[in-house]
Amino acid sequence: MLSRMQYDILQTSGKAVGALLAELQSEGELFASANTLQFVELHLLVIAQTLDHLPEPLRRRLVQIDWHGWHCLQQLLEQDTQPRREEVWYGVRALVPATLELLAQLRRREPVWFEIGY
16 A cells, blocks of 8 residues: 555656646746746655655566666755756656656556555
8 A cells, every 4th residue: 555655646746747847948947937946846856755765675676767866866855955957857857757657667567566455
């Protein structure tokens, strides 16, 4: 059940990042909008922290995720390290879409990880 809740958190934050970026035309627009950037970074941090707490057996099934990239981004966001423009842009353009796709593939292959148990 925990994996299902984590999956839902990842999906919700990933979709929120997509929605926040949908109206933007360029990287520059994201970094020019302090409010949008703040919310994007918040969702990136939620994703990174959630991934960090996935059960080890599930992490081993997701070997293609850029765990190092997520860890580095998490540290930058938690420590409020600046500058981090390149890392945030990599997060929204590469880490988020790839991670959500890999999770979706695993859910199709091994749905038992994402069942809600009672």
